[in-house]
Amino acid sequence: MQQPxxxxxxxxxxxxTVTVTCDGRQAGDRVEGGLVAARDRADTLVATVAATAGHRPVVHLLDGDALVFTTAYLSERLGIPADAHTGSAVAPVVAAESAPGAVEPDPATAEQAPAPPTEDAGEPTG
Structure with a gap:
């Protein structure tokens, strides 16, 4: 198996700051802006460092953690706020009663079960 x-x-x-490592070789750069811009720069650095290595998988790490990178990157791409320290996506919390278009159940009908079918319901009348 090839090393990533x-x-x-x-x-x-x-x-x-982006640092790309391949077979003991390193290339790095400082990128101003967001994580998406840094990810684009990493692609360029990968092409430079791995030019003779052939096609290999690239593992993106945010402070050494691939899951944190993925969460932070997708959060930025999709415009979802993320916790700056962990990279965890912060989903907006909307209570059911305050959600637009939310319908409260009618207490009069909420506890009524449908009536069971009668025995002659399937027979034709006539």
Whole structure:
């Protein structure tokens, strides 16, 4: 199995530091802006460092964690707020009673079960 190429991202003032490692070779850069811009720069660094390595999988790590990177990257791409320290997506919480278009159940009908079918319900009348 081929060894993956690692792209490690760390936060820096107003941006990110990206370090790509492949077979002991490294290339790095500082990118101002968001994680999406840093990810684009990592692709360029991967092409430079791994030019002779052939096609290999690239593992993107945020402070050494691939899951944290994935969560933070997708949160930024989709515009979902993320916790800056863990990269965890913060889903908006909407209570059922305050949700637009929410309908409260009618207490008069909520406890009534449908009537069971009668024995002659399937026979034609005539």
């Amino acid at each position: 190429i690692y792209a490690d991202y760390t936060t820096a003032e107003n941006g990110w």
